[in-house]
Amino acid sequence: MSSQPRASLVFKAGWRHLRGFGLQLVLAIVGIAVGVAVVVGIDLTNESASRAFAMSTDALMGRATHQVVGGPQGVPESVYPWLRVEQGLRDAAPVLELSVAVGERELTLLGIDPFAEDGVRGSLGEGEFDIGRLIAQAGAVVLPDDLAAELEAGYGDRLQLSAAGAVHTVEVVGTVASQPGAESLLWADIATAQELAGRVGWLTRIDLVLEPDQARWLEAELPEGLELIDAGSRRQSLGEMSRAFEINLTALSLLALLVGLFLVYNTMSFALLRRRELIGVLRALGVERSQLLRNVLLEALILGGVGTLLGIAVGIPLANGLLQLVGRTLSDLYYARSIAELSVAPLSLVKAVALGMGGTLLAALVPAYAAASTPPRQDLGRSALERGVKRRLGLVTGLGAVLLILGALLLLPSDALWLGFVALFAITVGLALLVPIATVGFMRALARPLGRRFGGFGRMAARGVVAGLSRTGVALTALAVAVSAVVGMGLMIGSFRASVGDWLGSVLRADYYLARQDDAPLTPDLIDTVRQLPGLSDVSLSRYERLPQEEGDVSLWIVQLGEEAWAGFQFRAGEPNAAWQAFQNGAVIVTEPFAFHHALAPGDRLSLRTQEGVREFPVAGVYADYSSDRGIVAMAESTYEKWFGASPVESMGLYAHNAARLGQALDELKAEHPQLQIRSNLDLRERSMEVFDQTFAVTDVLRILAALVAVVGVFSALSALALERAREAAVLRALGFTPTRLAILHVTESGLMGLAAGLFALPLGIVLAVVLIEVINRRAFGWTMDFALLPGPLLDGFWLALLSALVAAVYPAWRQARAVPARGLREE
Amino acid sequence: MRGQGLKRIAVLALAMALAVLVYVLWPRQQPQAGGPAFEAAELLADEEAGFARAVEVREFVFPADHGAHPDYRNEWWYFTGNLEDAAGRAFGFEFTVFRFAMMPEPIERASNWASRQLYMAHFAVTDIDGERFYAAERFARGAMGLAGAQAAPFKVWLEDWQVSAEADEAFPARLQAATDEAGLDLRLEALQPPVLQGERGLSPKGAGPGNASYYFSMPRLAAAGEVRFGGERYEVKGQAWLDREWGSSVLERGQAGWDWFSLQFDNGAEMMVFQLRREDGSTDPYNAGMWIAPDGSTRPLRAQEFELEPLATWESLATGVEYPLRWRLRIPALNAELTVAPRLENQELDLSVRYWEGAIEVSGEIRNENVRGLGYMELTGYE
Numbered sequence A: 001m002s003s004q005p006r007a008s009l010v011f012k013a014g015w016r017h018l019r020g021f022g023l024q025l026v027l028a029i030v031g032i033a034v035g036v037a038v039v040v041g042i043d044l045t046n047e048s049a050s051r052a053f054a055m056s057t058d059a060l061m062g063r064a065t066h067q068v069v070g071g072p073q074g075v076p077e078s079v080y081p082w083l084r085v086e087q088g089l090r091d092a093a094p095v096l097e098l099s100v101a102v103g104e105r106e107l108t109l110l111g112i113d114p115f116a117e118d119g120v121r122g123s124l125g126e127g128e129f130d131i132g133r134l135i136a137q138a139g140a141v142v143l144p145d146d147l148a149a150e151l152e153a154g155y156g157d158r159l160q161l162s163a164a165g166a167v168h169t170v171e172v173v174g175t176v177a178s179q180p181g182a183e184s185l186l187w188a189d190i191a192t193a194q195e196l197a198g199r200v201g202w203l204t205r206i207d208l209v210l211e212p213d214q215a216r217w218l219e220a221e222l223p224e225g226l227e228l229i230d231a232g233s234r235r236q237s238l239g240e241m242s243r244a245f246e247i248n249l250t251a252l253s254l255l256a257l258l259v260g261l262f263l264v265y266n267t268m269s270f271a272l273l274r275r276r277e278l279i280g281v282l283r284a285l286g287v288e289r290s291q292l293l294r295n296v297l298l299e300a301l302i303l304g305g306v307g308t309l310l311g312i313a314v315g316i317p318l319a320n321g322l323l324q325l326v327g328r329t330l331s332d333l334y335y336a337r338s339i340a341e342l343s344v345a346p347l348s349l350v351k352a353v354a355l356g357m358g359g360t361l362l363a364a365l366v367p368a369y370a371a372a373s374t375p376p377r378q379d380l381g382r383s384a385l386e387r388g389v390k391r392r393l394g395l396v397t398g399l400g401a402v403l404l405i406l407g408a409l410l411l412l413p414s415d416a417l418w419l420g421f422v423a424l425f426a427i428t429v430g431l432a433l434l435v436p437i438a439t440v441g442f443m444r445a446l447a448r449p450l451g452r453r454f455g456g457f458g459r460m461a462a463r464g465v466v467a468g469l470s471r472t473g474v475a476l477t478a479l480a481v482a483v484s485a486v487v488g489m490g491l492m493i494g495s496f497r498a499s500v501g502d503w504l505g506s507v508l509r510a511d512y513y514l515a516r517q518d519d520a521p522l523t524p525d526l527i528d529t530v531r532q533l534p535g536l537s538d539v540s541l542s543r544y545e546r547l548p549q550e551e552g553d554v555s556l557w558i559v560q561l562g563e564e565a566w567a568g569f570q571f572r573a574g575e576p577n578a579a580w581q582a583f584q585n586g587a588v589i590v591t592e593p594f595a596f597h598h599a600l601a602p603g604d605r606l607s608l609r610t611q612e613g614v615r616e617f618p619v620a621g622v623y624a625d626y627s628s629d630r631g632i633v634a635m636a637e638s639t640y641e642k643w644f645g646a647s648p649v650e651s652m653g654l655y656a657h658n659a660a661r662l663g664q665a666l667d668e669l670k671a672e673h674p675q676l677q678i679r680s681n682l683d684l685r686e687r688s689m690e691v692f693d694q695t696f697a698v699t700d701v702l703r704i705l706a707a708l709v710a711v712v713g714v715f716s717a718l719s720a721l722a723l724e725r726a727r728e729a730a731v732l733r734a735l736g737f738t739p740t741r742l743a744i745l746h747v748t749e750s751g752l753m754g755l756a757a758g759l760f761a762l763p764l765g766i767v768l769a770v771v772l773i774e775v776i777n778r779r780a781f782g783w784t785m786d787f788a789l790l791p792g793p794l795l796d797g798f799w800l801a802l803l804s805a806l807v808a809a810v811y812p813a814w815r816q817a818r819a820v821p822a823r824g825l826r827e828e
Numbered sequence B: 001m002r003g004q005g006l007k008r009i010a011v012l013a014l015a016m017a018l019a020v021l022v023y024v025l026w027p028r029q030q031p032q033a034g035g036p037a038f039e040a041a042e043l044l045a046d047e048e049a050g051f052a053r054a055v056e057v058r059e060f061v062f063p064a065d066h067g068a069h070p071d072y073r074n075e076w077w078y079f080t081g082n083l084e085d086a087a088g089r090a091f092g093f094e095f096t097v098f099r100f101a102m103m104p105e106p107i108e109r110a111s112n113w114a115s116r117q118l119y120m121a122h123f124a125v126t127d128i129d130g131e132r133f134y135a136a137e138r139f140a141r142g143a144m145g146l147a148g149a150q151a152a153p154f155k156v157w158l159e160d161w162q163v164s165a166e167a168d169e170a171f172p173a174r175l176q177a178a179t180d181e182a183g184l185d186l187r188l189e190a191l192q193p194p195v196l197q198g199e200r201g202l203s204p205k206g207a208g209p210g211n212a213s214y215y216f217s218m219p220r221l222a223a224a225g226e227v228r229f230g231g232e233r234y235e236v237k238g239q240a241w242l243d244r245e246w247g248s249s250v251l252e253r254g255q256a257g258w259d260w261f262s263l264q265f266d267n268g269a270e271m272m273v274f275q276l277r278r279e280d281g282s283t284d285p286y287n288a289g290m291w292i293a294p295d296g297s298t299r300p301l302r303a304q305e306f307e308l309e310p311l312a313t314w315e316s317l318a319t320g321v322e323y324p325l326r327w328r329l330r331i332p333a334l335n336a337e338l339t340v341a342p343r344l345e346n347q348e349l350d351l352s353v354r355y356w357e358g359a360i361e362v363s364g365e366i367r368n369e370n371v372r373g374l375g376y377m378e379l380t381g382y383e
Helices: A003-020 A020-061 A078-085 A114-120 A131-136 A145-149 A190-197 A212-221 A231-273 A276-284 A289-331 A346-373 A382-410 A417-454 A456-467 A469-507 A524-531 A561-567 A575-584 A592-597 A638-642 A659-674 A681-696 A697-724 A726-734 A739-781 A791-818 A821-826 B002-025 B040-044
Strands: A066-069 A092-102 A107-112 A127-129 A140-144 A158-161 A166-174 A185-189 A203-210 A226-229 A512-516 A536-547 A554-560 A571-573 A587-591 A605-610 A613-623 A632-636 A650-655 A676-680 B074-085 B091-099 B117-127 B133-142 B147-150 B155-158 B161-165 B173-178 B182-190 B202-204 B213-227 B231-249 B255-265 B270-278 B288-292 B298-302 B307-315 B322-331 B336-341 B349-350 B354-366 B369-380
Touching: A020 A289, A020 A346, A020 A697, A066 A212, A066 B161, A078 A092, A078 A203, A092 A276, A107 A114, A107 A145, A107 A190, A107 A821, A114 A131, A114 B133, A131 A140, A131 A166, A131 B117, A140 A145, A145 A166, A158 A190, A158 A536, A166 A190, A185 A190, A203 B133, A212 A226, A226 B002, A276 A289, A289 A346, A289 A676, A382 A417, A417 A456, A417 A469, A417 A739, A469 A681, A469 A739, A469 A791, A512 A659, A512 A681, A524 A536, A524 A650, A536 A561, A554 A638, A561 A575, A571 A592, A571 A739, A575 A587, A575 A613, A575 A632, A587 A592, A592 A739, A605 A638, A605 B182, A632 A638, A650 A659, A659 A676, A659 B322, A676 A681, A697 A739, A697 A791, A726 A739, A739 A791, B074 B182, B074 B213, B074 B354, B074 B369, B091 B147, B091 B155, B091 B161, B091 B354, B117 B147, B117 B155, B117 B213, B117 B354, B133 B155, B133 B349, B173 B213, B182 B231, B213 B255, B213 B270, B231 B255, B231 B369, B255 B322, B255 B336, B255 B354, B322 B354, B336 B369
Parallel strands: A107 A185, A140 A166, A554 A632, A587 A613
Antiparallel strands: A066 A203, A066 A226, A092 A107, A092 A158, A092 A203, A127 A166, A140 A185, A158 A166, A512 A650, A512 A676, A536 A554, A536 A650, A571 A613, A587 A632, A605 A613, B074 B091, B074 B231, B091 B117, B117 B133, B147 B155, B155 B161, B161 B173, B173 B182, B182 B213, B202 B213, B213 B231, B255 B270, B255 B369, B270 B288, B288 B298, B307 B322, B322 B336, B336 B354, B349 B354, B354 B369
8 A cells, every 4th residue: 555545545534524514624714813813913013003103213313313402491593503514513403393283183293404304314205395485484384195185285275283372374385205103293494393382592402413423522512401312222212112012912912822822722632533533543544643643734734824814814904903092092102193004014924824823733733643643443432532631631730830830930029021921921821721620620519519409410511511621621721711811901900990090089189170272381370360269279380391311201290289289199109298398399209100110219319401411309209100101200390490490380280168169260261261271170080081991992902802712712612512422412312302401401511611711710810910910010110000809800701701601502502402313323 | 636635725725825925025115215305496496576686787896796685586606617736637626506585575584594595505526637526415594504695704605615705805715615525625816806797797598577697707716725535635726717696587488408618718818608508409699608808808799699519419327418518619709719628528417406517628719819728617408
């Protein structure tokens, strides 16, 4: 016998088999595809987000190696001709950056010198615009194509642009090709930008391309109050901002990968289980082991290939959808304004192929090897297989325990985020491996009460689950892991939300908050008017400012606070009363993330570049704040004035002794000054929570996806199980079970599985949440939050597990109940 | 053979996966940033309405007229010259500052950056013996000290490229222009007073009223200083020519470009001629020139008094444009027949405006006397 016909026979047998079970085939492919799709989706989203981020950094900074920055006011414009004409540094481009809005659309206006762009940023790129009018005409702007289309504005059209607290009419004098990452930028000449911003005489910064020796020279020569900062480190710190966000998504994608691998393993072991008799026969016919192994693996490769292709096909649009959600989060939180374009990174797809094909192969390897190495004919008895599984149960349990301990050890104090992830992964896998043994225990414990309540039928259901462990174990584990991810994320977000809510309740003490809609400073007259309002007991004044520093911008919160407002701060470190004294006398307090990122504790000193050069400020305390993951430095207004000059007020907190009267007076004030935005405490709190929820919208979607993966997994496992047990069912029918009773038995069985998965998912989910809260978030962002054991996510997870198991059981049960017993008995 | 079929399916599946990968990974065109997003020609294509126009003969006043005339739409300071080092190595140079007014009226705006004046500068050096030619350009606004022109003390500059008076008088002046690749640092001394071109300085370019410019030349400036190519420095001496022109008109319909010649003869005479090339090839009635005899006396040359005949062309390797580089110039009234030839063929400036401007040599007869000389030629509008 040559090997050729044998190979043909094995293939034919395998192919026929797969064809004969179309549903199984579809489920196998769907299982792989869903796993791949989720990984691809998240990965591409991550890639696109970071690429968009890098590109908008590029659009803003171009080739610049250095930047000249100044104090809060910026850089005096005279520095530019000094650099360019007198010092002959021609790779220098001035910029005045300005937040503006056209209608509801928030944009960044870059005031540039179009002639200086070439060597440095090349901002305007390709396009057609009237350079003469851009420079000479007041209020001339250039739009990127996409934005022009969005605003339906073309050459010569006028736009109403709000900037620095006033509405200006500007004219479009040209459009340029949209550059990725610069979708929300528009350009004007420096002159127009200065006039719109009301900042005549000032630049935000000057970008430079310098050789190292030029940089050293310039550093020494720069006028007092200005600093040369390295664009590389600045770029890096901008990148770090987005990295923190990516980390959260990566965690989710790793989880999806894990569930996907479970699914693939599940699918493949089923496909082989179904065929154990066939394999036994083939072995008996003289088919060699290696031949069998090769063919099974080839089969897995085909399944994996088709599943991967489908997964990629679904993953790309999925990524597109996720990107919209992420984009909003990024533009809410960070500097990158929008992510319009999905970029399909080659590496993501390589990863997907590796996962889909490699994972399938790997997952198939264990069952394939087991199948191939059984002696001929022995395979025909299923009980042997189940016995084998029980032997392996010990091994799996042992491995799970080891991983769990390892994971727990890895949680030892450290700041390394990746170690946290390794620990998270190890703990998840470890706990997942404990699910089968727990199932056995659970079902044994359940068999007795079920038997008492439902007689032999109940016992049968419980024991059926244990008896079918070779198939149920994996499905159960997959379900439990997926559900635990849902529970863990839910608990983490819930705890986060509770902490934020708590914090908002504590920090938002004032009855009303007042600011201009465009965040422009409030005029002294207006502040005086507000101070005179009836019903008012106290005010706090504040303003946010971005202070450019070598390591990236520092958000400075300049405040003039009363004791009541101070009482709202939740100190994580430092003694509040002492901190209050120090704060009044020139110290700063910093938020928790800021302290974390800059390794600061009370008693340390923080260097900030002031109007008079770099000064050190004592840190008096660390307080809770969830409004920025990069952190904020709070400084008393008196301190700011001393080192940075006068600080305009942008928002006021109003404390009432008679809230009703104050509210009425504010209504009248608002009628008089329509540009004012007055928010009640409750209103602001609600809006803050809205922003929070929006930020986590993407995680919600991912939770739903994880749940979907779980349902598909369980459905695939159960329908395989049902096919598998056709003969058993036929026997039961022949013994007198009615079809209805049989269906109930199977639904009960899967219900029990769901129950078990749901129950196991809860502790697993809680552990995940604790690791996410205590380790991952703290190491990534420096936020501490209180773990809240919320019933909501726990119940959600439990019901999800139970319902998905029940729903997944309906179709196979229905099919089985309808089957003709005689055909089932004749299976061989 | 069914097993083969299955294998084929496996191969097909892999091929499909590969095809999808290739499709997704295929590099797609990304918009590239870079290059000036405008063309200098656009600077000239604006509406003419409202600008001051060169309509009638005016009084030229110095030093005031060395400075800018901001109400006219365009203006230039055009320095060209031939130089030589002690060893006889020959060089040519061009340094031009152009001014363009974007709006006819002065603008009143809060920002110091606001300006209606744009400046463009071209800087080119020719190493005739080394057969090297280098050209660069710059743009800047006439504000913030970035670029400008002033009469007293005389200074015209774009960033650190500049010509500035040494003292109260416009000349002697120092010309400095440099990039990493080449540099020029010359002291220029006037050997002759300004010569008014056209009709007492009013140089018509077409039939329309105001379709003219005010035009004077400093036909002989002694130049001495340094030329630099990369790191090689040459101490040079030679003679330069300054053309000053301002107006608000551009070429008329039917005019394709112009050919301009400045010639400095060994015997102390100079000559300037230009012809406006018409698209139909005919002689434009506004062609003109000026003969400056060794004693400084001038004689305007009218269109019908001279004839320019191209003898040989040269095709630029860089742009594919063909320029007539050898010419015969006949001026019966002066009994002159001259041949003009480039000192180096490749002196094409492929900048935001593309033209040929380079050092030339001239030889022939004027009034039965053999003459030789050097000069500069400008050829524009060739495509």
